[in-house]
Structure formats: structure tokens, C-alpha cells
Amino acid sequence: MRRSYVKTIKSNSKMMKNTSLICIxxxxxxxxxxxxxxxxxxxxxxxxxFNFISRSMPHGRIIFQSLRDAPLGNPNSIKKYWELYSMDVDGSNVTRITRNLYWEHQPDISPDGNKIVFAIHYNPSIDTKETDSGWEIAVMDIDGTNLTRLTSNDKLDACPHWNHDGTKIVYVSDTYGNFSCFDIYIMDPNGENVTKLTNAGIGEFYADPSFSFSDGKSKILYIHSKGYTSNWDIYMMNEDGSDQHLILSTNNKYLAYHDPMFSPDDSAIVFSAKLNENGNHGIPIYKIFTARVDGSNIRQITDNDDESDVVPQYSPDGGKIVYFTWKWNGVVFERKIRIINIEGTNERIISSFSPEEMPSWYPRYxxxxxxxxxxxxxxxxxxxxxxxxxxxxxxxxxxxxxxxxxxxxxxxxxxxxxxxxxxxxxxxxxxxxxxxxxxxxxxxxxxxxxxxxxxxxxxxxxxxx
Incomplete structure (x- = not known):
């Protein structure tokens, strides 16, 4: 009886304490x-x-898109099964992020590691291309939940990237909806305050924009072509669209530039350059290069071969570059993700499946x-x-x-x-x-x-x- 009585007193006392806490x-x-x-x-x-350069092996993580879970025997809807995944830099610990019947493309993680911005096609067919209408910009939480559409029109919206503090998103849009010209825009992370930064004329195209990483007034790298040509040059401008100036122009060696991005300390850029229009089995040959931010001191990073290396990005410490490669294996083109040191050494394939592409680093946070x-x-x-x-x-x-x-x-x-x-x-x-x-x-x-x-x-x- 005494034990029961004492237990009841303690229970009532605990309940009174909790009730008091709630009331307070x-x-x-x-x-x-x-x-x-x-x-x-x-x-x-x-x-x-952090603004530093390290040569140590990163223990990083990468987000990318893959068809590794697509069902077999249904080629007419295969593009609906492009999903986003993450993995460690050695290819281990692959984790699926999205599970839907959309095509998620070009993912980029916010600086605080909480959000993913990406291009999305809600109803892709077997014929849907990256340059078709129907592409929109969307964001979601880092675990794939809370997908939110930011743009909604009948144009092409693509190539989204965060700025250094996650307060703006830069992207490309088909200005008039008829693919006669592309312009660069920025908007808030909720899709509001859309601002057009460029003013393309007919046959003029601005594409592949990306922000600088440093605090203060941001810069934007992008590529530009005029007169319906494939001669894409690299330009830079301020975040408000002012001071547009040439960084690298095409010539007989570099036929086109694509995918320029800043290094973490904004002192250099990485990009892919077209060296051969008709490479192995009909695809152009691209290689990865780096240069100073003013376009000087161009250095080739990936080897001269019949593979095409595209969409490069510096690791957060500046010591590595991630990209993906088109390679003919005798039957089909393999698309696999690779990592290489910025000196051009220790290139390695980290994808265990093909096709996998559009890699982007997780930020430090x-x-x-x-x-x-x-x-x-x-x-x-x-x-x-x-x-x-x-x-x-x-x-x-x-x-x-x-x-x-x-x-x-x-x-x-x-x-x-x-x-x-x-x-x-x-x-x-x-x-x-x-x-x-x-x-x-x-x-x-x-x-x-x-x-x-x-x-x-x-x-x-x-x-x-």
C-alpha cells in the first residue's frame, strides 16, 4: 500500500508539473x-x-540524375523515369531522392544544403528534348519532398543555379515562346520578383548562366551566340545585368564553349570546349578546361580522346572537378559521371550505371x-x-x-x-x-x-x- 501510495503521489506530482509547464x-x-x-x-x-584551395581527397557527396530504376521494355515513356539521386564521391551510398513520373534535370543544391532547384518536364515523351518547350523551374527540399513549381508558362525555362547566399536563382527562358531567342533571368527562391537581365534580339541566345560564390556583388558567367550560329562565347556580367563583357571567344581551336562555372574563390573558371564537330559516331568532342577569371591561362584538364566531357563543376574546396562523359562502348553511348583533380590527374569513373549525368556537388554547411x-x-x-x-x-x-x-x-x-x-x-x-x-x-x-x-x-x- 505504501509503495502504491508513494507511486501515486509521484505520478500526480509529475502530472501537475507538466500541466504547470504548459500553462506557463x-x-x-x-x-x-x-x-x-x-x-x-x-x-x-x-x-x-570557406574560401580555400585543398588538394586532399574530398569526402564529398554529389547529386545527379539517372535512369537506374527505369522499368525495362517501355521505351516510349523512358524519359519519365529520369530521377534525382545522390552518392559519395567514390560512387558508394547511392540514395534515390525523387519518385515520380516527371523528368528532373540540371539539379543544383542551395548554399545551406536545404533545397534543390532544377528544371522539370511534367509530361515528357520519348521525343522530348532539353531544348523543347514545357520545361519549368522547380524547387524541393533536400530529401525530395515539398516539390514547388516556380515558373508556369508554355516556354522553355532551364539551367537554374543558386547565388552565393541562396536569395536568388538565375535561369534561361525562351523569351517569346518561339525559340527565336533566349534570355537570362533571375528570381527569388519562391518564384517572385522575376527580372530579365539580357535583351536578346532575334537569333540571339544567352545560356548556361551561373553565379559567383563570394559575398558582395555577385557576377554571372554565361555563354552567348548571335545570328543562329553555334559559336558560343563566354561572357560575364554583374548580377543586375550591367557590365556585360567577353571572357573567351571561339576560334579555329575552340569551336564553342559551354557550362562555365566559377571556382569557389572566384579566381578561376571551368568550362567545356568543343574541339571537334564530328567525333566518334557523330557526336562533337568536348573537353574540360580551366582558365583565370579574365580568360587567360587556359589549361586542358581531360585527355584528348574520342570521348566527350561536359558539364564540369569545381568541388567546394576547389581541388576536384566533377563532370560526365559520353563514350561509345561499341553498342551504345555510355554516360557516366567522373571526377578528376584540377591538375588533370587521377581521373576516375564513379558511376556504376549508365546513363547518369548532370552531377553537382553538395555544399559544405x-x-x-x-x-x-x-x-x-x-x-x-x-x-x-x-x-x-x-x-x-x-x-x-x-x-x-x-x-x-x-x-x-x-x-x-x-x-x-x-x-x-x-x-x-x-x-x-x-x-x-x-x-x-x-x-x-x-x-x-x-x-x-x-x-x-x-x-x-x-x-x-x-x-x-
Missing amino acids: SLLLINVLGSTGVLQNCGKKEEQVY IRIEKPVEKHLYIADREIIRLLKNTVIIGKITIKADAYDENGVEKVEFYIDDELKNTDYIMPYSWLWDEFAFGMHEIKVIAYDNEGNADTDEMEVAIFNF
């Missing part, structure tokens, strides 16, 4: 929210970027995963979404997610700039269970294996007695 939390939310004390509370969007901004937490449990603020009643486990292609050494947890914990093993977390009242700043700092750091911060209202 609701009162605090009502009072503080209405008076505006908790305004401007939430996760900051600004990211800190650190982010606070718990608490989620604008949510209420009671006794370490998420309760409800709030309109403005992040409110914590009682203790909470702070969780962080970090990624770096050179490996994450450690994650530090701070409260109001005071170091509280250092975690060396995933998942990175720390239990915050000490007296705290009012507004406080949570900060996490991730360090890679070369000592470079990245930070995420969040202000919260906490009441833990």
Missing part, C-alpha cells in the same frame, strides 16, 4: 508575443563560406536542426508551430547537422558566445539543461579537418527553472 508556456507566448518582446527571433539565413525556428518546445518535445518566435519551456536537446567534403572534425555548441560542449561524433547534439530565462542566442560552429570553420546561429526565448 501558453501564458508566456500570449504575453510576450503580443507585446512584441519575442520579435525578430529565429534562424539567421546568412552563411559563412552547418545548421541547427533542433530547435526549429518558430516552434514551441516543452520538456524537449516539439509541441506546435508558432507565428513569430522560437519558445522553449524546460530543457532541450540542441541538434546540429554539418557537412564538409574534407570531413567534419568537431561541432561546438555555444550559448551567448560561451562554449558549452564540443561533439566529435555524429549526430552532433548537446542537452541544454541549466537555469535560463528570457532571450538567448544558440550558436554552433563546425570545423573541418583543415581547421576551417562555418557558423549557424539562432535566438530563442527559453524558460528553464
Whole structure:
């Protein structure tokens, strides 16, 4: 009887305590929210970027498109089965991201690692091409959920890329809807504030745009052709469309340029160049090149052979280049993803299936995963979404997610700039269970294996007695 009585007393006491916490939390939310004390509370969007060059082997991850799960024996609908996947740089840990009957194309991951922007065709047929109408721009969460269409018209919208802080998307659109000219546009990540940056005339085409990576006033690389020719030159302009100027022009050696992208520190560019119009089995031969950002010091990266190497992109540390290759295997063209050092050494195939193409690197990032901004937490449990603020009643486990292609050494947890914990093993977390009242700043700092750091911060209202 005594044990039962004591157990009942403890149970009732615990229930009263939880009830009191709920009542206190609701009162605090009502009072503080209405008076505006908790305004401007939430996760900051600004990211800190590493600007360094490393020659170590990256432990990175890549997003790409593949037909590896397409059903056999149905060639008329095969393009509906282009899906997005991710894998490690050695080709392992392949993970499927999308599962639908659309054609997802040209994926690019936001700088904070949360979103994917891509071109999408909602009803592709066997004859659908990359340059047909019906292509739109869409975004989704990094796990493939919450697909959101950003453009909606009967034109071609394609080639999307994020800017350095994820606040703008650049892309190409068929201006008049009749393929007489292409222009470059930018828009917000929600599809609003569409701005046309170029003014193409009939027979003039702007394509393959990509942003610079550095903070400050962004630059945009792109290719340009005039008079319905295939002589694509590389140009650069400011993010507002001003100061359009030539970087590389075609000649007898370089017949066309495609897919220019900046290095992580914006000091160099990588691109593919057409060297032969009629290569093996009728495809043009492209090779990967790098140059200084002003177009000088051109260096060929991939070997001269009958393969075609296209869509290159620097790794986040600047030490590697990923791309995909068209190669005739005696029966069909193989399309596989490869990685090579920027010196042109150690080229390797990482695809275990063909066709796979359009590779893009995962960015390095650190982010606070718990608490989620604008949510209420009671006794370490998420309760409800709030309109403005992040409110914590009682203790909470702070969780962080970090990624770096050179490996994450450690994650530090701070409260109001005071170091509280250092975690060396995933998942990175720390239990915050000490007296705290009012507004406080949570900060996490991730360090890679070369000592470079990245930070995420969040202000919260906490009441833990």
C-alpha cells in the first residue's frame, strides 16, 4: 500500500508539473508575443563560406540524375523515369531522392544544403528534348519532398543555379515562346520578383548562366551566340545585368564553349570546349578546361580522346572537378559521371550505371536542426508551430547537422558566445539543461579537418527553472 501510495503521489506530482509547464508556456507566448518582446527571433539565413584551395581527397557527396530504376521494355515513356539521386564521391551510398513520373534535370543544391532547384518536364515523351518547350523551374527540399513549381508558362525555362547566399536563382527562358531567342533571368527562391537581365534580339541566345560564390556583388558567367550560329562565347556580367563583357571567344581551336562555372574563390573558371564537330559516331568532342577569371591561362584538364566531357563543376574546396562523359562502348553511348583533380590527374569513373549525368556537388554547411525556428518546445518535445518566435519551456536537446567534403572534425555548441560542449561524433547534439530565462542566442560552429570553420546561429526565448 505504501509503495502504491508513494507511486501515486509521484505520478500526480509529475502530472501537475507538466500541466504547470504548459500553462506557463501558453501564458508566456500570449504575453510576450503580443507585446512584441519575442520579435525578430529565429534562424539567421546568412552563411559563412570557406574560401580555400585543398588538394586532399574530398569526402564529398554529389547529386545527379539517372535512369537506374527505369522499368525495362517501355521505351516510349523512358524519359519519365529520369530521377534525382545522390552518392559519395567514390560512387558508394547511392540514395534515390525523387519518385515520380516527371523528368528532373540540371539539379543544383542551395548554399545551406536545404533545397534543390532544377528544371522539370511534367509530361515528357520519348521525343522530348532539353531544348523543347514545357520545361519549368522547380524547387524541393533536400530529401525530395515539398516539390514547388516556380515558373508556369508554355516556354522553355532551364539551367537554374543558386547565388552565393541562396536569395536568388538565375535561369534561361525562351523569351517569346518561339525559340527565336533566349534570355537570362533571375528570381527569388519562391518564384517572385522575376527580372530579365539580357535583351536578346532575334537569333540571339544567352545560356548556361551561373553565379559567383563570394559575398558582395555577385557576377554571372554565361555563354552567348548571335545570328543562329553555334559559336558560343563566354561572357560575364554583374548580377543586375550591367557590365556585360567577353571572357573567351571561339576560334579555329575552340569551336564553342559551354557550362562555365566559377571556382569557389572566384579566381578561376571551368568550362567545356568543343574541339571537334564530328567525333566518334557523330557526336562533337568536348573537353574540360580551366582558365583565370579574365580568360587567360587556359589549361586542358581531360585527355584528348574520342570521348566527350561536359558539364564540369569545381568541388567546394576547389581541388576536384566533377563532370560526365559520353563514350561509345561499341553498342551504345555510355554516360557516366567522373571526377578528376584540377591538375588533370587521377581521373576516375564513379558511376556504376549508365546513363547518369548532370552531377553537382553538395555544399559544405552547418545548421541547427533542433530547435526549429518558430516552434514551441516543452520538456524537449516539439509541441506546435508558432507565428513569430522560437519558445522553449524546460530543457532541450540542441541538434546540429554539418557537412564538409574534407570531413567534419568537431561541432561546438555555444550559448551567448560561451562554449558549452564540443561533439566529435555524429549526430552532433548537446542537452541544454541549466537555469535560463528570457532571450538567448544558440550558436554552433563546425570545423573541418583543415581547421576551417562555418557558423549557424539562432535566438530563442527559453524558460528553464
